[in-house]
Amino acid sequence: MKKQHIKKTIRSMFIFLLIICLLTGCKTSEKKQTEESKEPVKISIILTVDPSTGMKNEQKVVEAFNKKYKGTYELDVDWIVETENDYRQNLKRLNATDELPDIITDLRMLPSFYQKMIAENRIMDLTPYIDADEEWSSMIEPIVQKGCTYTDGNIYLAPISTAAFSxxxxxxxxxxxxxxxxxxxxxxxxxxxxxxxxxxxxxxxxxxxxxxxxxxxxxxxxxxxxxxxxxxxxxxxxxxxxxxxxxxxxxxxxxxxxxxxxxxxxxxxxxxxxxxxxxxxxxxxxxxxxxxxxxxxxxxxxxxxxxxxxxxxxxxxxxPETFGWALTSGCSEEVKEGALVFFKFRTEFNLLEKETMLSMEGKYISQVxxxxxxxxxxxxxxxxxxxxxxxxxxxxxxxxxxxxxxxxxxxxxxxxxxxxxxxxxxxxxxx
Structure with a gap:
């Protein structure tokens, strides 16, 4: 079992580090975007800890983003130990008490609540930001973009890149x-x-x-x-x-x-x-x-x-639209800017996960x-x-x-x- 654990850990680290290098260009002397003394803009988000395994869901993309934008933006995660279904139901309570985080995950898993949030302008229309960024939009597979597009033709869920992992x-x-x-x-x-x-x-x-x-x-x-x-x-x-x-x-x-x-x-x-x-x-x-x-x-x-x-x-x-994340409309302008940076980062992170997995030799990935x-x-x-x-x-x-x-x-x-x-x-x- 120890050998399996070591192999699994090495593989995970290899994929993670490769993606980090691709995202950052492996630049060790990149100019800092802000002074060390300046507090980063914190973007609140709730993520779950799987009750069965104790694993923090989405931990890799959180750590990668916070590392790349250290001192500028920071995902401020509230890790909760509960099932994803319990989290989704709690979203309704958080909405009623006006305590929603800046970024909402899993919203598409609640169809009627998702529609309600759009009708009440509780989440932002991301269409103009995605359309204006050719690099971002080009990373999104058509099937993913179609799934994240609402009946009014707008996108309220920041898409991942690929359906490969959904x-x-x-x-x-x-x-x-x-x-x-x-x-x-x-x-x-x-x-x-x-x-x-x-x-x-x-x-x-x-x-x-x-x-x-x-x-x-x-x-x-x-x-x-x-x-x-x-x-x-x-x-x-x-x-x-x-x-x-x-x-x-x-x-x-x-x-x-x-x-x-x-x-x-x-x-x-x-x-x-x-x-x-x-x-x-x-x-x-x-x-x-x-x-x-x-x-x-x-x-x-x-x-x-x-x-x-x-x-x-x-x-x-x-x-794949169930992996789209929304941005609450009541957040500040600087939080909105940071969240948009994160959404694009997450799309690219997902794309590179796919490219990395497809290019890896068999010895680095498991049979499953x-x-x-x-x-x-x-x-x-x-x-x-x-x-x-x-x-x-x-x-x-x-x-x-x-x-x-x-x-x-x-x-x-x-x-x-x-x-x-x-x-x-x-x-x-x-x-």
């Missing part, structure tokens, strides 16, 4: 697969269900799932299955705020969710993603759906066991990273993240309340869809 698929334990006599990850949904049966027959729990929060892990699987089943399913997953779930795609979603929970652990009910994470990395389940970011959360010694694959039918769930890059570069079918498409009542209330009942057979798939439609009516009444 994708979700399935992490799987190749040792448990080997024990069940499975040589490779299934490429079709029929093969996926057969794989689950084969793992179960070998005494291995196939899936690490949970029901609390927005049902992240099971919803990734179910929505990917719906999107790849038919043209109608793909169209359904692309809808913003469906006006009903009473259709073939909705029924497939409910039936798939029910079926998934027949292959999971006994403690999946009424727990959040951290339970699923722990079950996977305790070796109690063979698969867990999640995104690229979990690669950095793989415990020491597990790199030799963990692999990554796209969902069956070569599908990846991806919504190679798996991920291969999946991203294999012309996958991109499926939108349901969290940016469906109403907040369904996500925040309906799923956590009725998903366990569906999984345990206390309500039928048809009942589940009725509750899903109730969420539409409730959401509309609240607007």
């Amino acid at each position: 994708c979700c698929g399935i992490f799987w334990n190749q040792e448990l697969f080997r024990q069940a006599g499975i040589d490779s990850f299934p490429t079709t949904w029929d093969e996926f269900w057969a794989c689950c049966d084969k793992l179960t027959k070998a005494g291995i729990t196939p899936l690490a799932l949970h029901t609390d929060g927005t049902g992240w892990a099971p919803m990734l699987l179910a929505s990917a299955a719906v999107a790849s089943s038919s043209e109608e399913g793909a169209e359904f997953m692309n809808l913003i705020y469906p006006d009903t779930y009473q259709n073939a795609s909705g029924l497939e979603l409910a039936n798939t969710l029910k079926r998934l929970f027949s292959y999971t652990t006994s403690n999946a009910m009424y727990n959040d993603f951290d339970t699923a994470y722990n079950n996977f990395f305790d070796g109690k389940a063979a698969m867990i759906p999640n995104g690229y970011w979990m690669i950095d959360q793989i415990p020491d010694g597990w790199e030799q066991y963990v692999r990554f694959s796209s969902f069956p039918e070569n599908a990846l769930v991806s919504s 990273e190679r798996d991920y890059l291969n999946a991203f570069l294999n012309s996958p079918k991109f499926v939108p993240n349901y969290q940016v498409k469906w109403n907040s009542v369904f996500q925040e209330n309906t799923l956590s309340k009725y998903l366990p009942q569906l999984a345990e057979g206390r309500i039928t798939p048809e009942d589940f869809l009725n509750y899903a439609d109730d969420s539409i009516r409730q959401f509309e009444e609240e607007q």
Whole structure:
């Protein structure tokens, strides 16, 4: 395990230092932008510490920016130990009490609140600043810019550069697969269900799932299955705020969710993603759906066991706009200038991450990273993240309340869809 830790640390440091050099031009004698005695402009931001791993999310880009602009600008981070879902819900409270930080992360994960913030002019339109900076705009992939563009044609979310690190698929334990006599990850949904049966027959729990929060892990699987089943399913997953779930795609979603929970652990009910994470990395389940970011959360010694694959039918769930960050409109002019500098820096940082990863030799990246890059570069079918498409009542209330009942057979798939439609009516009444 010690060797794995050293290898992982060296690789992370190598990538980080290379990006710093590229961003700064490796100039050791760069002229300071301000006098040492002058206090830097502080830009407030709240970032989370992952409760499962203790890792500070976005720490690398924060440290890189504060190093480059030391004495001029400083990201003043309030690190909070809570789930990202809890942070998102707290944004509403912070808005009501006028205590929002200068920079808001994860806003796009709350569709109705995001719309409310725009309607009330609580966040700034960044379009003129991006359009006026050709260097900045040229770093943004079209799919990312499109995702960050609101229905009025303006950009309120400072984009990252690439969709390369925003994708979700399935992490799987190749040792448990080997024990069940499975040589490779299934490429079709029929093969996926057969794989689950084969793992179960070998005494291995196939899936690490949970029901609390927005049902992240099971919803990734179910929505990917719906999107790849038919043209109608793909169209359904692309809808913003469906006006009903009473259709073939909705029924497939409910039936798939029910079926998934027949292959999971006994403690999946009424727990959040951290339970699923722990079950996977305790070796109690063979698969867990999640995104690229979990690669950095793989415990020491597990790199030799963990692999990554796209969902069956070569599908990846991806919504790069969820990584866009907003700037509150009430900040001072100097904070606004500093935040814009940071937003552009973050876009470039993200671009260089991609370029660095693609150019690195195999010995510097792990097998799971190679798996991920291969999946991203294999012309996958991109499926939108349901969290940016469906109403907040369904996500925040309906799923956590009725998903366990569906999984345990206390309500039928048809009942589940009725509750899903109730969420539409409730959401509309609240607007």
